[in-house]
Amino acid sequence: MKLTSDQIKDNRPIPVTNAFGKHDKNSHVALAGNQNPGLSWDDAPEGTRSFVLICHDPDVPGKPDDVNQEGREVPADLPRVDFYHWVLVDIPANQRQIAAAADADGVTAKGKPGGPSPAGGIRGINNYTDWFAGDADMAGDYYGYDGPCPPWNDSIVHHYYFTLYALDIEGCGLSGRFGGPEALAAIEGHVLASASLTGTYIINPRLT
Secondary structure (H helix, E strand, O other): OEEEOOOOOOOEEOOHHHOOEEEEOOOEEEEOOOEOOOEEEEOOOOOOOEEEEEEEEEEEEOOOOOOOOOOOOEOOOOOEEEEEEEEEEEEEOOOOEEOOOOOOEOOOOOOOOOEEOOOOOEEOEOOHHHHOOOOOOOOOOOEOOOOOOOOOOEOOOEEEEEEEEEEOOOOOOOOOOOOHHHHHHHHOOOEEEEEEEEEEEOOOHHHO
């Protein structure tokens, strides 16, 4: 199985159009285009009954102490954790693409709703839900795609793994408020094949 994209090129920088945040010389970071990238796939294995798509960043600082703090930089050796940017389950077996900007086109303050996505499949929640939990202007449940916005003072480049799974089940049995870990647990033992693309992104101008 092969996954391709007109926007995401393997191990190359993700376009600002597909990012949640971008560098700003005055305020460090500003909102970006936040369009989901278009994706296409082929050569699904025989017996495929549905697909699941997950995008995650494993390079997120495990401690927030230095994150986005003036005069400080997030150290490269800090332990890192997963941050889920996009979770779509129950994508129909006959679907072979997701159109650019179908699931997200611009930043939506307080998040987007769950349930069926215009891109196909069922939206899971992403980790901006946790990130904005204490922000009165942005707090809410963020379902579907929301793109990269690593700390503006991080000392490492972040990697974004877009992974498509072909499953031997028609549905994952997930609904309501679920995220990446729940989706991965639901598909365990049902994956016939997978394909991935990796994009990179950084806001820290010292690294660009």
